[in-house]
Each structure stands twice: as C-alpha cells, then as structure tokens.
Amino acid sequence: MSHSFFRALKFALQDFWRNFWLSIVTITVLVLALLSVNILISLNAISATVVSTIKDKVDVSVFFKAEIPQATVDNFQEKIRQLPEVKETIFIAKDQALQSFREKHKDDPAIMDALAEVEKNPLLDALIIKAKNTDDYKKILTVLSLSENQDIIKYQNYTDHERIINRVANISDKVTKFSLVLTIIFAVIAILIVFNAIRVTIYTHREEIAVMRLVGASNSFIRAPYIVESFLYSIFAVLIAIVILYGIFSAAGPYLGDFLETYNFSLIDYYQDNFFMIFCSQLAAVVALNVISSGIAVGKYLKT
Amino acid sequence: MIKFRNVTKFYSPDIYALKGVNLRIKPGEFVSIIGQSGSGKTTIVKLLTAEERLTSGSVQISGWDISDIHHREVPILRRQIGVIFQDYKLLPQKTVFENIAFALEACGAAYKKINKIVPQILKVVNLASKYDKYPRQLSGGEQQRVGIARSLIHRPKILVADEPTGNLDLNNTREIVDLLRKINELGTTVLLVTHDREVVNLLKKRVIVLDRGQVVSDQPVGRYVI
Numbered sequence: 002m003s004h005s006f007f008r009a010l011k012f013a014l015q016d017f018w019r020n021f022w023l024s025i026v027t028i029t030v031l032v033l034a035l036l037s038v039n040i041l042i043s044l045n046a047i048s049a050t051v052v053s054t055i056k057d058k059v060d061v062s063v064f065f066k067a068e069i070p071q072a073t074v075d076n077f078q079e080k081i082r083q084l085p086e087v088k089e090t091i092f093i094a095k096d097q098a099l100q101s102f103r104e105k106h107k108d109d110p111a112i113m114d115a116l117a118e119v120e121k122n123p124l125l126d127a128l129i130i131k132a133k134n135t136d137d138y139k140k141i142l143t144v145l146s147l148s149e150n151q152d153i154i155k156y157q158n159y160t161d162h163e164r165i166i167n168r169v170a171n172i173s174d175k176v177t178k179f180s181l182v183l184t185i186i187f188a189v190i191a192i193l194i195v196f197n198a199i200r201v202t203i204y205t206h207r208e209e210i211a212v213m214r215l216v217g218a219s220n221s222f223i224r225a226p227y228i229v230e231s232f233l234y235s236i237f238a239v240l241i242a243i244v245i246l247y248g249i250f251s252a253a254g255p256y257l258g259d260f261l262e263t264y265n266f267s268l269i270d271y272y273q274d275n276f277f278m279i280f281c282s283q284l285a286a287v288v289a290l291n292v293i294s295s296g297i298a299v300g301k302y303l304k305t
Numbered sequence: 306m307i308k309f310r311n312v313t314k315f316y317s318p319d320i321y322a323l324k325g326v327n328l329r330i331k332p333g334e335f336v337s338i339i340g341q342s343g344s345g346k347t348t349i350v351k352l353l354t355a356e357e358r359l360t361s362g363s364v365q366i367s368g369w370d371i372s373d374i375h376h377r378e379v380p381i382l383r384r385q386i387g388v389i390f391q392d393y394k395l396l397p398q399k400t401v402f403e404n405i406a407f408a409l410e411a412c413g414a415a416y417k418k419i420n421k422i423v424p425q426i427l428k429v430v431n432l433a434s435k436y437d438k439y440p441r442q443l444s445g446g447e448q449q450r451v452g453i454a455r456s457l458i459h460r461p462k463i464l465v466a467d468e469p470t471g472n473l474d475l476n477n478t479r480e481i482v483d484l485l486r487k488i489n490e491l492g493t494t495v496l497l498v499t500h501d502r503e504v505v506n507l508l509k510k511r512v513i514v515l516d517r518g519q520v521v522s523d524q525p526v527g528r529y530v531i
Contacts, residue, residue: 008410019398212394215354216455217384218411219377 005225012226016206017233023202024234030198031238031291032245034191035283039246041187042279043268045180050266052173056135059169063145064125066155073153078128084144086137091129098124125155135170195287196294199231203298210302220303227299231291239284246272306332306463306494307353312362314348314518322348324518326362330496332462335489337497337505339529340515346498349515350467353496354388355379367462384412387456387493391468393448395440395455401427402436405455412459422458430454430484446477453484463494470501482507502529 017024065074074092082090093101099122106112116123132138144150145157203210206227213223250268257268272279309328315321323345330336340346351357352364355374363372371382395404405426406419427433430450440448449469456464466485470478482504489495499505505512505528512527513520 004413015403016398209396209398212396213407213411214380215356215383215388215390215394216408216411217380217382217459218407219380222380222411 005222009222009225009229013229013233016226017230020205023205027198027202027234028238028241030194031234031287032241034194035238035242035287036245038187038191038283039242039279041180041184043271045184046268046271047266048176048180050264052169052176054264055169056173057131059131059135059138059165061130061132061138061141061145062158063128063130063154064156064158065127065153067125069126069153074126074128077150077153081128081130081141081144084141086132086134086140088131088133090131093127093129095122095124095126098127135173192290195290199234199291199294200298203227203295203302207302210299214303220300223303224296224299227295228292231295232288235284235287235291239280239287242283243280306330306334306367307496308363308365309349309352310363310365312352312364313360314345314352314357315360321360321518323352323359326515326518326520328513328520330494332494333489333492335486335495335497335508335510337499337508337510337512337527338515339499339505339512341500343517344515345518346500346515347467348518350388350465350496350498353386353463353465355382380411384408384459385461385463387453387459387461387464389449389452389456389464389466389469391471393440393445393452393472395448395451397440400437400439401432401443401451404440404451405458408455408458426454426458429457444477445473446480449473449477449481450484453481453488457488457493461493463496464488465496465498467498468500469497470499470504475503478504479507505529 065077078090078092081087102124103113103116106116130141132141145154210223214220247269250272254267254269307328307330309326312323312326312328313321314323326345326349328349338346338349348357352359353366353371355371359372363370365371366382366386369382374382396407399407402423405423409419409422424433424436427436430453432447432450432454435443435447440451443451449472452469464485469485470481473481478501485495485497486508497504497508509526512522512524512529514522514527
C-alpha cells in the first residue's frame with residue numbers, strides 16, 4: 002500500500018515538474034477561482050458587518066411618567082427583560098440622563114442657559130430595549146402597546162423607529178438573499194473552471210495514459226499519480242491564494258480603513274479569526290473537486 | 306501457444322476486419338503476418354492485446370481463452386505479451402530508463418529488482434549509455450530499441466511486433482530485425498506484422514498472408530508474395 006503510494010507520489014512529482022508550464026497554468030486557474038470566491042467571502046463579511054452594526058444601533062426607547070415609583074419601573078423592566086425576543090434592556094435614570102446631556106452640550110451656552118432656567122430636571126427615566134432580531138421589534142411593540150403598560154409610559158420613540166426597523170430588516174433580508182444567489186453562481190463558475198482546467202490537463206496526457214495501459218498498467222496504477230498531482234495543484238493553489246489575498250488586504254487596508262473602521266471591522270482580522278474555517282474548507286472543496294475531476298477525466302481514457 | 310479458432314471481427318454490420326480466421330502458432334516460432342492495408346493484420350495484434358474484442362470464435366494464448374477477458378485481467382495479459390509498435394509508444398516525459406522501468410513498476414516490482422534488470426536489458430539493446438535521455442533526444446532506431454527493451458522486461462514468452470520497422474531507414478530496419486531474430490533464438494515466440502518486403506525476405510521464416518480478413522496463404526519458409 003505505502004509502496005504504491007510512494008510510487009504514485011514519485012510519478013506525480015515527476016509529472017508536476019516535467020510539465021512545469023502546464024502545472025503553472027492549472028494552478029493559476031485554480032488560484033483565480035479561489036480569489037473570486039474569497040473576494041465574495043470578503044464582500045459577504047463586510048455587508049454582514051454593516052447590516053449587523055446598523056441592526057445593533059436600532060432600539061426602542063420608553064420614557065416613564067414622572068410620578069411612577071421606581072419599584073414599578075423595575076417591575077416593568079424585569080417583565081420586558083423576560084420576553085424571549087429581548088436581547089437586553091438598559092435603564093437610564095433621569096439624573097444620569099441629565100448628566101450625560103450636560104456633558105454633551107457643555108460647549109453650547111444657549112442650551113446650558115436654558116437648562117439653568119428650568120429649576121428641576123426636565124428629563125424622564127428611560128428604558129432602552131434591544132431585540133435579538135429586527136423582526137422581534139414588532140412583538141415588543143405589541144407588548145408595549147398593552148394598556149397596562151401604556152399607563153406608566155409617557156412617551157415612546159418607536160413610531161419613527163418602526164419605519165427604520167422595517168427598512169433595515171428589509172435591506173438585511175435582501176442582502177442575505179443576494180449573497181446566497183451570488184455565492185451559488187460563483188461556486189458553479191468556480192466548479193466549472195476547475196473541472197475544465199483539470200480536464201484539459203488530463204487531455205494532454207491522453208496518449209501517455211493509452212501507452213501506460215498497453216504496457217500492462219492497471220487502471221488504479223494509472224489513475225493514482227494524476228489524483229496525487231491534482232492534490233498537489235490544490236495545495237499550491239490554496240497557499241498562493243492565501244499569500245495573494247493577504248497582499249491585497251494589506252495593500253487595500255488604508256483605502257478601506259476609513260470605511261470599515263466605522264464598523265470596527267478589518268478584513269485581515271476577519272481572515273485571521275476564521276483562517277482555518279475559511280481555508281481548510283476551501284482546501285477540502287478544491288481537493289475534492291480536483292480529485293473527482295481528475296478521476297472522471299482519467300476514467301474517460303481508461304475505458305477498454 | 307497462440308490459437309485463433311474461426312475468429313471473426315466486425316467493426317459494424319457491414320465492415321469486417323477478420324472473417325473465419327484459423328491460426329496455430331507453436332512456442333518458439335517466428336511468424337510474419339503480411340497483407341495489404343485493411344487486410345486485418347493490426348486487428349490480430351489488437352485481439353491479442355485485448356484492445357479489441359472479437360465478434361465470434363475464440364483466441365487462446367498458452368491455453369488461456371482471452372475471447373471474453375474481463376477488463377481487470379487485461380493488464381495481467383499485457384504483462385505476459387511483449388508488444389512493439391510502429392510509433393514506438395514511449396512516454397515522452399520519462400527517460401529511457403524510466404520508460405523501461407515503468408512496465409515493471411506497473412506490476413509492483415521492487416526498486417532493487419528494477420535497478421538490477423533495467424541496466425541489463427539496456428545492454429542487450431545497446432542503449433546502456435543513453436539511459437538518462439528522453440525519447441525526443443533519440444533517433445528512430447534508438448527509440449524502437451527502447452520499445453523492444455520495454456517489451457522484453459517481463460521476459461514474455463510471446464513478442465508481438467506491429468510494423469516495428471515502418472518508420473525506420475534500411476540500416477535501422479536491419480538492426481531491429483537482427484534483434485528480433487536473436488530474441489527468437491533465445492526461445493521467445495515472435496509474431497511480426499509487417500508490409501516490409503525486405504524484412505520478410507531477409508528472415509526466411511513462416512509467412513502468413515492475409516487478404517480482406519482471411520488467411521490466403523501460410524508457408525513454413527515463405528517470401529513476400531503479394
């Protein structure tokens with residue numbers, strides 16, 4: 002078994018080296034296919050981050066009537082927090098809100114003067130509610146509109162938010178669907194390109210395959226080196242694609258930086274965090290595709 | 306050794322290559338099969354190497370009926386018959402040594418055995434000094450000698466030569482014929498398919514003449530008489 006494997010490896014390395022330009026062309030095609038897939042992965046990651054950041058900025062703020070006791074507010078917060086759709090609730094006391102307001106507008110004398118004119122704190126206790134998903138806001142809004150809750154709520158800012166929430170949910174849904182369609186299209190194109198590249202490579206060896214058969218080589222003996230060789234193509238292609246991608250990300254970093262920093266996102270960090278998942282799955286996919294393609298392509302010339 | 310019993314080969318219902326061919330070739334014989342283009346010479350070679358399947362009849366090699374050989378047994382059959390081709394059929398990306406060694410590697414021979422046998426066979430065909438050359442660096446005659454060396458590497462009992470001198474000049478042709486004669490003298494049955502008058506007349510061995518897929522003449526010591 003190991004004897005046959007080393008012999009197949011020897012033939013594969015010989016063929017790889019002695020058909021150097023053919024190997025280079027095949028690897029180049031694989032690298033280009035991998036680069037297209039990775040550019041799509043990058044775009045998906047960026048769009049997912051942008052959508053997620055926008056979603057994260059969406060919330061519903063509830064302002065309580067001034068006379069409502071703290072215990073009622075606490076009970077209300079606990080009740081809302083218990084809802085399965087709610088991700089988190091943040092209570093902002095009116096004193097805290099006033100302090101933040103003063104801090105924010107300390108350089109604006111008009112606002113500061115107006116605030117001084119009003120003797121007591123004009124702000125209200127507030128509860129900020131964040132949902133797990135944008136779709137969940139509808140359910141939360143339904144709960145808030147119950148009369149028992151409306152009794153303690155003075156004012157709520159979700160009327161405008163509802164429109165934005167729906168828009169974000171709509172955009173997010175469209176981006177997801179578009180990415181899925183684009184991913185399928187790219188995957189099909191990449192598969193066809195890789196399959197064709199391997200098929201052409203094997204086609205150039207068809208006469209050799211015929212000679213091998215005539216001198217008594219078994220089908221598995223003929224097939225094995227080509228499969229090992231396609232495995233080598235895959236490894237080299239993935240390694241080269243990694244180097245090129247990191248080069249592109251480093252070069253494009255300063256240009257993308259301003260845009261992506263707003264969202265606290267870096268492509269290099271994204272690829273480093275998901276390195277094994279991204280490249281191991283790509284290596285597995287390319288190896289599987291190449292091995293199957295070469296197996297089929299060689300098989301065509303092995304029929305008696 | 307080789308028996309063709311009432312062998313017929315049709316490529317399509319109206320195109321036939323062999324029609325009711327009966328042949329018996331004894332061990333150690335040197336037989337030339339001659340005939341014009343399309344007479345069925347190459348079909349005989351292809352039936353012997355299982356490149357083609359016969360339509361009816363039977364073909365036996367050393368008692369093994371290969372008429373309906375399973376595709377998995379084809380490599381085993383081909384390792385028992387040495388075949389030489391008009392176009393040499395060498396692997397262009399392998400050196401002389403590797404081309405010959407490949408036939409042994411294909412049947413799982415150990416490197417120790419390969420490194421011992423290949424140089425010996427290279428000496429027999431007088432190519433020991435060119436072991437590291439690629440086919441494109443050799444003359445036609447030298448390439449054919451590599452082909453012969455490869456066909457002999459398994460020490461086959463039967464050597465089938467399909468137009469081995471078709472692409473060679475007179476000097477190289479004589480060299481190849483001498484080599485085939487020596488191989489035959491060492492006990493290997495040689496089946497030479499040719500349309501080269503010079504070669505057949507030089508050999509003075511058994512000659513079978515094919516015409517339109519049928520045996521029309523079989524002489525123990527024949528001459529080229531088409």
